[in-house]
Amino acid sequence: MIKNWYHRYTGIANRGMNPKGFHVSQIKFYVILIPLSALMLLPIVYIFSSAFKPPDELFAFPPRFLVTNPTFKNFIDLFSLLSTSGVPISRYLFNSILITLITVAASIFVSSAAAYSLSKKRFKLKQMLFAINNVALMFVPIAVTIPRFLVIERLNLLNNFWVHILPVMALPVGLFLLKQFIDGIPDEVSPRWRRLRSSRSKPHGTTPKFRRCTSTMRACARWRFISAR
Amino acid sequence: MQIRTTFQTWLTKEGSAYAFLSPYALLFTIFIVIPVLAAVLLSFTFFDAIQAPRFIGLGNYISLLTADDTFMKYVLPNTIQFAVIVGPGGYALAFVLAWMLAQLPRLPRTIFALILYSPSMTAAVAMAVVWKSLFSGDQTGYLNSMLMGLGLMREPIQWLQSPQYLMTIMIIVTLWSSMGIGFLAMLAGILEISPDLYEAAAIDGLSSRWQEIFFITIPSMKPQMLFGAVMALVGTFQAGAIGVTLSGTNPTPQYAGQLIVNHIEDYGFLRYEMGYAAAVSVVLLLMVLFFSRVATRLFASDT
Numbered sequence: 049m050i051k052n053w054y055h056r057y058t059g060i061a062n063r064g065m066n067p068k069g070f071h072v073s074q075i076k077f078y079v080i081l082i083p084l085s086a087l088m089l090l091p092i093v094y095i096f097s098s099a100f101k102p103p104d105e106l107f108a109f110p111p112r113f114l115v116t117n118p119t120f121k122n123f124i125d126l127f128s129l130l131s132t133s134g135v136p137i138s139r140y141l142f143n144s145i146l147i148t149l150i151t152v153a154a155s156i157f158v159s160s161a162a163a164y165s166l167s168k169k170r171f172k173l174k175q176m177l178f179a180i181n182n183v184a185l186m187f188v189p190i191a192v193t194i195p196r197f198l199v200i201e202r203l204n205l206l207n208n209f210w211v212h213i214l215p216v217m218a219l220p221v222g223l224f225l226l227k228q229f230i231d232g233i234p235d236e237v238s239p240r241w242r243r244l245r246s247s248r249s250k251p252h253g254t255t256p257k258f259r260r261c262t263s264t265m266r267a268c269a270r271w272r273f274i275s276a277r
Numbered sequence: 278m279q280i281r282t283t284f285q286t287w288l289t290k291e292g293s294a295y296a297f298l299s300p301y302a303l304l305f306t307i308f309i310v311i312p313v314l315a316a317v318l319l320s321f322t323f324f325d326a327i328q329a330p331r332f333i334g335l336g337n338y339i340s341l342l343t344a345d346d347t348f349m350k351y352v353l354p355n356t357i358q359f360a361v362i363v364g365p366g367g368y369a370l371a372f373v374l375a376w377m378l379a380q381l382p383r384l385p386r387t388i389f390a391l392i393l394y395s396p397s398m399t400a401a402v403a404m405a406v407v408w409k410s411l412f413s414g415d416q417t418g419y420l421n422s423m424l425m426g427l428g429l430m431r432e433p434i435q436w437l438q439s440p441q442y443l444m445t446i447m448i449i450v451t452l453w454s455s456m457g458i459g460f461l462a463m464l465a466g467i468l469e470i471s472p473d474l475y476e477a478a479a480i481d482g483l484s485s486r487w488q489e490i491f492f493i494t495i496p497s498m499k500p501q502m503l504f505g506a507v508m509a510l511v512g513t514f515q516a517g518a519i520g521v522t523l524s525g526t527n528p529t530p531q532y533a534g535q536l537i538v539n540h541i542e543d544y545g546f547l548r549y550e551m552g553y554a555a556a557v558s559v560v561l562l563l564m565v566l567f568f569s570r571v572a573t574r575l576f577a578s579d580t
Contacts, residue, residue, distance in 0.1 A: 064475060065379050066468050077377040078385075085392040088453065091407045092395060098410075110422045162301035169294035177298070184309050186511055186565040192558065194551050195315030199307065218304035221458070221508075228500055
């Protein structure tokens with residue numbers, strides 16, 4: 049039996065998509081993916097390693113990729129220098145976190161409500177509104193920076209906390225993703241949902257759908273989070 | 278009375294739909310629709326951000342097509358070159374990688390997906406620091422130091438300042454960070470395809486992996502393919518700022534890395550010819566729309 053131990057990995061099991069375990073046919077993918085991932089990681093490893101470099105290593109010649117004498121001095125400097133020079137780093141940190149949290153929560157709420165409506169409700173302008181959103185998906189922010197600034201100025205949002213939140217709350221990508229996902233959920237997800245629909249006594253509940261949507265919402269939240277900074 | 282009842286039927290039939298939609302629609306109108314319309318209007322004016330806009334008809338578009346040497350000679354060819362390589366290239370790369378990952382077990386798949394996805398999470402501005410020191414022009418730059426150590430070159434090359442390398446570096450950097458949300462969507466799409474389909478196709482006589490990809494995998498995940506394509510497109514046109522970030526100057530050295538986005542910035546924020554910049558951005562919007570129409574045609578699902 050020892051002789052044929054490898055038959056486990058060459059048979060019909062675990063071939064093709066979404067395998068449960070290792071198969072010989074996967075080796076070629078590992079051969080490609082491992083060097084590629086290493087290459088993709090290099091700049092990120094570099095930025096982490098450089099954060100711990102003392103000055104003489106940062107400007108060393110020949111340059112070294114990895115840190116040899118790691119130090120926390122850079123981080124200590126960041127906080128101490130900024131607090132002595134009157135630049136309130138804690139305030140910046142607080143602002144970033146708070147704004148990100150509010151933006152993520154609010155835009156998920158707003159987008160999922162709109163996506164639900166576009167996916168499951170029937171109304172006249174539905175196709176047109178979705179088409180408009182799709183067009184906006186390709187929208188390149190830099191192209192309309194100037195008029196956007198003018199709009200924000202008109203709304204008295206300059207030098208205001210809300211300027212970080214309101215303009216980025218309507219996110220066409222988020223709406224698109226959520227709508228596509230809700231489309232994939234059949235109308236009769238659960239008996240409870242059917243009961244809700246047929247009785248009509250309550251407003252259209254989103255609970256079952258909401259639960260099925262969480263993974264997409266997580267994706268949206270992540271996307272929102274990345275672009276919120 | 279008649280009006281009231283019509284309104285009431287409308288309210289019960291469609292009211293809730295609009296109620297769900299309204300917060301999004303409001304924000305969308307204020308911060309996306311109005312600015313786009315304003316940009317279109319501005320593009321027909323001469324506007325220097327000090328005096329009120331003055332209507333000049335199609336003047337901006339005419340000078341864009343006839344008098345703007347830089348645009349025709351550098352910006353447009355650069356943009357097309359960049360877009361053709363980074364757009365379809367990055368897209369194909371994302372699909373191939375997603376396809377490979379789908380054939381690995383869960384744990385390695387998650388690890389690889391995370392690694393490949395992580396570059397797109399990094400902020401372009403923060404990563405510029407890394408690229409600048411990797412491609413630094415003197416001998417302390419990593420690439421220079423490495424190549425000189427191997428004996429391949431004798432003198433350091435000004436990677437980011439020399440016109441013949443800047444474009445290549447921009448393309449590499451953008452490809453590096455192109456495994457974004459479209460890649461994740463495609464990966465999820467491939468994994469969702471039912472194994473029965475492959476089995477049935479194998480029984481029906483599908484023999485090679487290529488046939489499997491073209492007859493089963495891609496047709497079964499058209500929505501994700503379309504989404505990935507659109508994301509690749511948007512990413513490509515938005516990545517334009519990378520040339521300016523890398524070289525540190527706008528315009529880039531000898532316009533080697535000048536893309537439409539940089540041209541807009543150049544005119545809008547350096548020369549304050551806002552009307553002209555708006556005209557260029559309208560052209561950019563039209564280009565993106567055109568390409569996304571093409572993508573939609575390719576991957577439109579039959580709904």
